[in-house]
Amino acid sequence: xxxxxxxxxxxxxxxxxxxxxxxxxxxxxxxxxxxxxxxxxxxxxxxxxxxxxxxxxxxxxxxxxxxxxxxxxxxxxxxxxxxxxxxx
Amino acid sequence: xxxxxxxxxxxxxxxxxxxxxxxxxxxxxxxxxxxxxxxxxxxxxxxxxxxxxxxxxxxxxxxxxxxxxxxxxxxxxxxxxxxxxxxxxxxxxxxxxxxxxxxxxxxxxxxxxxxxxxxxxxxxxxxxxxxxxxxxxxxxxxxxxxxxxxxxxxxxxxxxxxxxxxxxxxxxxxxxxxxxxxxxxxxxxxxxxxxxxxxxxxxxxxxxxxxxxxxxxxxxxxxxxxxxxxxxxxxxxxxxxxxxxxxxxxxxxxxxxxxxxxxxxxxxxxxxxxxxxxxxxxxxxxxxxxxxxxxxxxxxxxxxxxxxxxxxxxxxxxxxxxxxxxxxxxxxxxxxxxxxxxxxxxxxxxxxxxxxxxxxxxxxxxxxxxxxxxxxxxxxxxxxxxxxxxxxxxxxxxxxxxxxxxxxxxxxxxx
Numbered sequence: 001x002x003x004x005x006x007x008x009x010x011x012x013x014x015x016x017x018x019x020x021x022x023x024x025x026x027x028x029x030x031x032x033x034x035x036x037x038x039x040x041x042x043x044x045x046x047x048x049x050x051x052x053x054x055x056x057x058x059x060x061x062x063x064x065x066x067x068x069x070x071x072x073x074x075x076x077x078x079x080x081x082x083x084x085x086x087x088x
Numbered sequence: 089x090x091x092x093x094x095x096x097x098x099x100x101x102x103x104x105x106x107x108x109x110x111x112x113x114x115x116x117x118x119x120x121x122x123x124x125x126x127x128x129x130x131x132x133x134x135x136x137x138x139x140x141x142x143x144x145x146x147x148x149x150x151x152x153x154x155x156x157x158x159x160x161x162x163x164x165x166x167x168x169x170x171x172x173x174x175x176x177x178x179x180x181x182x183x184x185x186x187x188x189x190x191x192x193x194x195x196x197x198x199x200x201x202x203x204x205x206x207x208x209x210x211x212x213x214x215x216x217x218x219x220x221x222x223x224x225x226x227x228x229x230x231x232x233x234x235x236x237x238x239x240x241x242x243x244x245x246x247x248x249x250x251x252x253x254x255x256x257x258x259x260x261x262x263x264x265x266x267x268x269x270x271x272x273x274x275x276x277x278x279x280x281x282x283x284x285x286x287x288x289x290x291x292x293x294x295x296x297x298x299x300x301x302x303x304x305x306x307x308x309x310x311x312x313x314x315x316x317x318x319x320x321x322x323x324x325x326x327x328x329x330x331x332x333x334x335x336x337x338x339x340x341x342x343x344x345x346x347x348x349x350x351x352x353x354x355x356x357x358x359x360x361x362x363x364x365x366x367x368x369x370x371x372x373x374x375x376x377x378x379x380x381x382x383x384x385x386x387x388x389x390x391x392x393x394x395x396x397x398x399x400x401x402x403x404x405x406x407x408x409x410x411x412x413x414x415x416x417x418x419x420x421x422x423x424x425x426x427x428x429x430x431x432x433x434x435x436x437x438x439x440x441x442x443x444x445x446x447x448x449x450x451x452x453x454x455x456x457x458x459x460x461x462x463x464x465x466x467x468x469x470x471x472x473x474x475x476x477x478x479x480x481x482x483x484x485x486x487x488x489x490x491x492x493x494x495x496x497x498x499x500x501x502x503x
Contacts, residue, residue, distance in 0.1 A: 019154035040159070043222035 001079060006053070006072045013048045014068075017041065027069040039063040049075055055082035095268045096337040096499065097345045099178025099330030100440045101170040101279075105141035105323055105427050108169070110177075114444055117426050117452035118472045122307035124321050124428055130287060137299045139306035140285045141323035141428030152240075159223055160236060161203035166326035166433075167233040167281035168240060171195070174277060175241060178330035179342060187275070187340075190244035194273035195234045196264045197249050198256030198280035200432035200486075201289070203228035208286055233281055245273045251432070254394075256280050257327065258435025258484030258492030262351035264331050265494075274336065279328030280436035290322060296361060298398060310429075311456035312395035312422035313402050313464045320396040323428025327436040329443065334499070344499040346446035349479065350381025356489030362400055367408030369491050370394075374412055374481055377493035381479065385413050388495075389478030390451050392442045394485045395422025396429055401485060406464035415465040419473055425455035435484030439494055442482040446496050450474050 007027060015022035018035055031037045037045075046062035049071075055078040065071050102108060105123035106116035116123065123141045132138035148157055148165050151172045157165055180187050206227040211218040226232065234247040246267060250259045257280025264278030293299045300319035302309035310321040329348075337344050354376060356369035363369065378385060391413075393405055402422075409420060423441050430437060445451055453469045460468055477498050484492045 017158065019158070040222055040226070041155075047221055 003072050003076060006075050007068065009052055010049065010068065010071055010075065013045055013052065017044050017048060025068060027067065027072065029068045031065060031067065045071070053079055055079050093269050094334035095265050095331050095348045096334040096342070097329050097348050097443050097496070098332055098337050098342045099174040099180070100327070100345060100443060101173030101175070101177055102325065102327045102437060102440055103143055103146060103166040103170050104325040104327070104437055105143055108147055110444065113441070114448070114452070117423060117441065120426065120453045120455035122310065122426055122455050124306040124309055126306055127285070132287070135287055135290055137290045137294050137301055138303050139309065139321065140290070141321055142285055143324050159226060161206045161227040161232065162283035163199060163202055163204070163281045164227070164232045164236055166283055166324070167197060167279070167328070168236050170279060170281070170326040171237045171277050171328040172240065174279070174328040174330050180275060180330065186241055190242045192245055192274040193241070193243040194246040194264070194267050194276045195237045195243050195248070196260045196267070196276065196278040197233040197237065198251070198258070198260035198432050198436060199230060199233060199249060199282055200251060200253045200256050201282060201284035202230040203232060204284040204289065205286065208288060212288065237277060241277070243277070252490035252492070253486035253488055254429065254431050255435055255484040255486035255490045255492040256432035257437065258439065258482065258494060259353060259490070261329060261348070261436060261439050262353060262492055262494060265348050265351050268331055268333060274332060276331040277328055278331060279326065280433040281326035282431045282433040283324045284431065285322050285324050293322065298361070300397065308456050310397045310425050311458070312393065312397045312425050312454055313406060313461055313466065313468055314457050315459040315461045317397045317399060317402065317461070319398055320424065321428040323424070323430035323434070325427070325430045325433045325437055327433060327440045329436070329439060345443040346496040347499055348494065349497045350377040350383065350495030352377030352380060352493040354491045356491065358489055361487050363404035363485060364489070365404070367404035369489060370405050370483065370485055371408035371412050373491035373493045374408065374483065377481065377495045381495040381497070383479050383495065387479050388413060388418055388481055389475045390445060390480045391418055391420045392438050392445065392480060392482040393420050393422045394483040395424055395454070397424060402461065403463055405483065405485065406466045410465045416467045418467060419451055419469045419475065420466045421451050421469040422454045423452070425457070435482070435492055438482050438484070442480045442494070442496050445475070446480050446498050449477065
């Protein structure tokens, strides 16, 4: 799964859980400043991301994320660790 | 006897199956139009009870954001809307500044099932451990309602939940009265909320033989004091009142719906579901409320009965009313005939209806009352009836034997 695919999936999670327009989200979106999220929101996003990507996330890190790019990186690291390497 | 603080009801807000506006609720009650319908919000084909009185669209958009609503169970959403509208109705938020100061405000909420829908969502079909989310605890907890109302309106004095099943709403308003009287707060938002109409809860109440099974005629199912009653109809909703010292209300030229003059609370100490035979606990509760209001039974012009439409409640309550006021002496209505039984919200919704009754000087009728149970020797209101100015008693009696009675009086007669 590419970073772009992770971003697209995360974007739909943010849009759904935080009631924001997905078109306004970029890798640079600052979660707390631009979306006014708090730790509960980030925990909720992390749980949804775990389900979506089938990996387990470090919630202590997840609730301290600053940008969407940070979130993509967190999921990328977890996926690389947890998911079986696909043949080919 | 030393003068005691008089407490005014100056704001009302509701979410009910008969509407979100006080006028709509009142007109539906006055017309005796049942709001019970076959449930369409989930499949009911294989259920023994297939109907309820539901609120439908909550209409929360003007009170909470979508993100806030996601953090609330339906029960809390109903409550937050009703409480906000009660405060707006009281006119204490003029200029965007709620008076009095935050430390002198309080909220008391009643609920029996709190965040039941959230609990079911986390548990049903989710394996041995369920599938809780980071929000599950915060949506389920019984104190979620006063927590949200305190945050929404900067209420920094007492904030409490009272949970006494079907008497929760009545107890919440009574405890709010006490907070004003004892000087713990100058403004109290008090009420109740419930939203637990689900297949599981319908089955649960059915299996303890509490619900009507009149599936072919939902609108005729809730029939308090009727000889053919066969159980209650599940409802949902929320109602909140604003309480303040009468002298404060008069000083700021507020509209006073009624004076909340008395509060009684007793326990049957008898059985989990059955009322004490003869309605002894109910009678003691009404007597206590009248003593608290410093009124005699002869000064009561109307009773808004708990009137669930179960055989045992209505019989026990009728016997208690008949003993206390005399056979057929006081006109009795039962709002659950129209809006069903909203459990922890019922006492609060009926307190609102009682305040409207005091204000209107007229009592709404009992719907579906074709043949009065000959064992219920009470004067049932069959059509809207004008009342003499006087006290109105609102009753709530719960599984567990918890009883609450409120006494409301017209403001004009107190001057």
